Amino acid sequence: MTDMQKLYLLVPLAPLVGAILAGLFGKLIGRTGAHIATILGVAIAFAASVVIYQDVAAGNTFNGTVYTWMQAAGITFEVGFQIDSLTVMMMLVVTFVSLMVHIYTIGYMSEDPGYQRFFSYISLFTFSMLMLVMSNNFLQLFFGWEAVGLVSYLLIGFWYERPTAIYANMKAFLVNRVGDFGFLLGIGLIVAYTGSLNYAEVFAKAQELSVTEMAYTGWPLLTAICICLFIGAMGKSAQVPLHVWLPDSMEGPTPISALIHAATMVTAGIFMVARMSPLFELSDVALSFVLVIGATTALFMGFLGIIQNDIKRVVAYSTLSQLGYMTVALGVSAYSAAVFHLMTHAFFKALLFLGAGSVIIGMHHDQDIRNMGGLWKYMPITWLTSLLGSLALIGFPFFSGFYSKDSIIEAVHASTIPGAGYAMVCVLLGVFVTAFYSFRMYFLVFHGKERFGQAHHDDHAHADAHGDHGDGHDDHGHDDHHHHGLAPGQKPHESPLVVTLPLILLAIPSVLIGFFTIEPMLFGDWFKNVIFVGENHVGLKELAEAFHGPVGMAIHGLQTAPFWLAMAGVAVAWFFYMVKPEIPAAIQRTFKPLNTVLENKYYFDRFNEIFFAAGARLLGKGLWKGGDQALIDGVAINGTAKLVGWIAQISRLFQTGHLYQYAFTMIIGVFILLTYWLNKA
Secondary structure: OOHHHHHHHHHHHHHHHHHHHHHHOHHHHHHHHHHHHHHHHHHHHHHHHHHHHHHHHOOOOEEEEEEEEEEEOOEEEEEEEEEOHHHHHHHHHHHHHHHHHHHHHHHHOOOOOOHHHHHHHHHHHHHHHHHHHHEOEHHHHHHHHHHHHHHHHHHHOOOOOOHHHHHHHHHHHHHHHHHHHHHHHHHHHHHHHHOOOEHHHHHHOHHHHHOOEOOOOOOEHHHHHHHHHHHHHHHHOOOOOOOOHHHHHHHOOHHHHHHHHHHOHHHHHHHHHHHOHHHHOOOHHHHHHHHHHHHHHHHHHHHHHHOOOEHHHHHHHHHHHHHHHHHHHHHOOOHHHHHHHHHHHHHHHHHHHHHHHHHHHHOOOOOEHHHOOOHHHOOHHHHHHHHHHHHHHHOOOOOHHHHHHHHHHHHHHHOOOOOHHHHHHHHHHHHHHHHHHHHHHHHHHHOOOOOOOOOOOOHHHHHOOOOOOOOOEOOOOOEOOOOOOOOOOOOOOOOOHHHHHHHHHHHHHHHHHHHHHHHHHHHOOOOOOOOOOOOOOOOOHHHHHHOOHHHHHHHHHOOOHHHHHHHHHHHHHHHHHHHOOHHHHHHHHHOHHHHHHHHOHHHHHHHHHHHHHHHHHHHHHHHHHHHHHHHHHHHHHHHHHHHHHHHHHHHHOOOOOOHHHHHHHHHHHHHHHHHHHHHHO
16 A cells, blocks of 8 residues: 555544544543544544645545455446546645535534534544545445535534434435435446446446436436436435525534535535446436526526524525525536636635624524615625625635636536526526625624614514524523523624634635636646537537636626626625615515515425325325235234134134034044045045
């Protein structure tokens, strides 16, 4: 084993050791020990990732087995790493964002009794995600896939004494099971038709798969495989209609919203499709499917962000919408643009979530943006970093989000794949919507008149019942739902350094990283031999010809439709919420039915409750009444007892105790036997 391979192993194992120390020996090592162990683990993983990144940049890649688990029926089950440009980019993003979240957690969870447990979970999460992105085979990919799902379940339900948290983590778990069923079917089809779990071996047979039809159905095999795999991505990356778990997952503490629901876990689906580009490129039907689902998510989830009043839920819906953009890029074969947006988004979205968390601390755990306002004076660092994050999110020229988002819109514009027209409308409208809800939140929180320390909104009392509040903990660590927010006369204050330092460190890449990486990632050779784009798919080719460096792109960006749409969104938000707040109220009254549809999130949850949950209950009742009571108890158990009794009753007729009856029976028996033998002879 070379030194480099040992370094590869160190990346996932360092956070795992940290997680074990904090989780199993948390009581022994105490709070300080727990955060030192886990932060050290993730910091080592980050440092090792940087070294591996330099090695890959120098042209060294690795694809090999680390450990063979077993061999059965000619299929090898192994743990293996594939270290290439896509992997190292993901490793850097995961370890860096995770490190920031770990540091931030010291401040955010300082009052929480489950401190060590929390650190153990987020470290375990980092390990799972690294195993997922570093894998070179479907077995390990699936292991990482399920492990991040499990840890996400543990984290969303972290405050397990709250019913809303338990409901949310159950929902996340079940919705992800639906996606994973598709994912497993896809992997199963791959193994059935190629006899291998290894990426490289499967990709080598992609051409064969593309002309094969499935047995019995006659469907094109590759299309079926790609759609099944993408259903897995729909669950993880929260695409319509499997998106319902993500907004509810805000029940968990804020640091995990940043880690799981912005930067890492939800992007696993995007990463996986990009990794599978050699397969997806050969199926236009699958790409169209991906494109339409992504476009729908990008626009319609953005609409829901407009009406949210919980600061974390606004950011959650924007995550859904941005994941839609990444999916759209995958659908038009612009895989590198999707992964580029994944990276830039990871930084500014983690920044926005942690900024929201900082505001929540400053507001003493009041999350309703209608009770904020004017916070910029009190929380200058949070204010400035949130502004930078919001500008990156709406795609303001020179900010990182601009480069990735604009590239996606251009790629959709150039695409000829069925559904591209619909997607174009969605992504352009989405730009306006994103700018509108981002700055609605920004203005309501940081500007305008101060609305805190007063009598709260009426629906505050009801909010807890519906789980609108992410954190049921006030500063003293009591579970005290009713005294949320600042007392009259109290002022918010800037958060401590452990909270603001990660904000500053995330703000830097949110502003700069797009500028420095767009050329190698989208138009250079960075993803050469990793991401494949078929000849017939234009993807980013037209953009490459028009690209004259990041400065030229930003200046040109000032004249394009997306820029003006974004500016219009900001202007409208400013006018509605700073100048004439009566307008949105009037609109809400005028378009009551529309507002109701949005308030009910398009009735997806309702449908799931009535159709799936009630259906499952009916099925359960049927199995209990029909299966358990009638069949098992009635036929199998009581039925056998009855049968035995019946046989006994018949045989009692012959057991009378009279000698002449026995003699008579024997004579008849002999007679029958003789007759039988004579006939035989």
